[in-house]
Amino acid sequence: xxxxxxxxxxxxxxxTYATGLLAKALTQQGLNVITQKLVQTGVSINPNTxxxxxADDIITHRQxxxxxxxxxxLDFTTCAHRYKKPASPHLATKLSGETLDPDMITKATKRLQxxxxxxxxxxxxxxxxxxxxxxxxxxxxxxxxxxxxLVTSGRLGSINHTLLSLEAIKSRGxxxxxxxxxxxxxxxxxxxxxxxxxxxxxxxxxLAHNYPKAHWLQIPYLKDNLVGNIEALPExxx
Numbered sequence: 374x375x376x377x378x379x380x381x382x383x384x385x386x387x388x389t390y391a392t393g394l395l396a397k398a399l400t401q402q403g404l405n406v407i408t409q410k411l412v413q414t415g416v417s418i419n420p421n422t423x424x425x426x427x428a429d430d431i432i433t434h435r436q437x438x439x440x441x442x443x444x445x446x447l448d449f450t451t452c453a454h455r456y457k458k459p460a461s462p463h464l465a466t467k468l469s470g471e472t473l474d475p476d477m478i479t480k481a482t483k484r485l486q487x488x489x490x491x492x493x494x495x496x497x498x499x500x501x502x503x504x505x506x507x508x509x510x511x512x513x514x515x516x517x518x519x520x521x522x523l524v525t526s527g528r529l530g531s532i533n534h535t536l537l538s539l540e541a542i543k544s545r546g547x548x549x550x551x552x553x554x555x556x557x558x559x560x561x562x563x564x565x566x567x568x569x570x571x572x573x574x575x576x577x578x579x580l581a582h583n584y585p586k587a588h589w590l591q592i593p594y595l596k597d598n599l600v601g602n603i604e605a606l607p608e609x610x611x
Contacts, residue, residue, distance in 0.1 A: 375486050375489075375490065375491055375492060376482060376486065376491075376492045376494055376517070376519050377491065377492075377493055377494070377519065377520055377521075377522055377550055377611075378494050378496060378514050378517075378519040378520070378521050378522065379391060379392045379395075379493055379494065379495045379496065379521075379522045379524065380496040380499065380500050380510065380514075380521055380522070380523055380524070380538070381496070381498070381499060381523065381524040381525070382499060382523065382524070382525045382526075382531060382534035382535050382537075382538050383498070383499050383534055384498040384499065386524050386525065386526055386555060386557070387524055387526065387555035387557035387592070388495055388496065388524050389430045389433050389434065389495065390433075390437065390555065390557065390592060391522070391524045391553045391555055391592055391603075392408050392430075392434060392493050392495045393408065393433055393434040393435075393436070393437025393438055394437055394592050394602065394603040395493060395522070395553070395590075395603055396408050396434060396437070396438050396493055397437055397438045397439065397602070397603070398602065398603045398606050399491065399606070399610075399611065400438060402606065404490050404491055404611065405489050405490040405491070406489060406490065406491045406492075406493065407443070407445065407451065407485050407488070407489040407491075407492055407493070408431065408434040408438075408451065408492070408493045408494075408495060409450075409451045409452065409481065409482060409485060409492055409493070409494045409495070410428045410430050410431055410451060410452035410494075410495050410497075411452075411454075411478060411494060411495065411496050411497055411504070411510070411513075412452070412454040412455075412456075412462045412473065412478075412497050412504055413428035413429065413430055413431075413452050413454070413455045413456070413497070414455075414456045414457075414458060414459050414460055414461075414462055414465040414497065415429070415456075415457070415458070415459030415460075415465075416428060416429065416455040416456060416457060417457075418457065425455045425456075425457070426455075427442065427446055427447070427449070427452070427455075428451070428452035428455050430452070430495060431446050431451050431452050434495075445484075445485060445488075450481045450484055450485065451481070451485070453477055453478070453481055454466075454473050454474075454477070454478065456468075456469050456471075457469065461498070461502060461503060462497055462502065462503065462504040462505075463503040463504060463505055463506055466504075466505065467506075473504055473505050475504070475505070475508060475513055478513075479517065482494060482517075491611060493522075494519065496510050496514075497510065498510075499534075499538065500514075500538055500541050500542070501541065511541055511542075511545060514545070514547060515545040515546070515547060518547070519547070520547065520548040520549075520550035521542050521547055521548065521549055521550060522550050522551045522552075522553060523535070523538055523539065523542070523549065523551070523552050523553070524552075524553045524555050525538075525552060525553070525554055525555065525576065526554065526555050526556070526557055526569075527554070527556070527568060527569025527570075527572045527573065528568075528569075529565070529568055531572055532572055532575055532576065535552070535576060536579070539552075539583075539584065548586075549584045549587045550587065550588065551587055551588040551589070551590055551610075552576065552580060552584075552587055552588070552589055552590070553590045553591070553592060553603075554573060554576070554589070554590070554591045554592075555591075555592050556591065556592065556593055556594040557594065573591075576589075577589055588606075588607060588610055590603060590606070591603075
């Protein structure tokens with residue numbers, strides 16, 4: 374279990390915050406951890422070199438971990454596939470005229486595994502996002518056999534999206550390692566507190582009955598800053 378795949382029930386659910394904060398918490402426990410991004414779209418171009426910049430999510434991971442960019446970030450090992458168009462990876466790739474090579478991602482992960490005790494590999498959007506015309510993210514995870522960390526929230530519709538995601542993971546014979554409840558939407562404009570609290574209660578009960586070995590974690594509402602910590606991790610988390 375030297376690789377954990379971090380996915381979410383939808384886009385903009387806070388996978389990047391969850392990945393970075395989890396890496397920080399595990400590092401504080403003495404584990405040698407690195408994060409990786411499967412593919413990043415909407416990446417800006419460096420005006421001086423004309424080349425694609427480092428993936429935004431990797432930069433956020435390092436800020437959350439309170440460490441500088443690493444050599445494996447600077448040589449793009451942690452995110453080789455980066456595209457300008459902020460769209461589904463299969464479309465962004467097509468528009469770029471490039472070809473996304475899943476084997477390149479796998480080889481990069483293996484390089485990171487040789488140097489770190491744990492790789493947290495963050496996906497893009499939800500589980501059924503296509504990364505090529507013929508390959509969904511869930512297809513890729515299933516081929517690798519990675520345990521899955523699923524990020525959810527309390528916005529209306531999250532219960533349905535969470536249960537569908539859990540069913541999809543189970544259907545491929547994969548392990549649900551953890552569910553992280555992200556308070557990212559806990560401002561008055563986006564989330565009804567009564568709905569959010571009910572969602573937490575329901576999902577915790579559902580996990581206990583159907584996925585008793587899965588961990589339940591929560592991360593705070595960070596708003597516009599990157600100050601925060603994931604709640605205390607259980608001793609057997611990794």
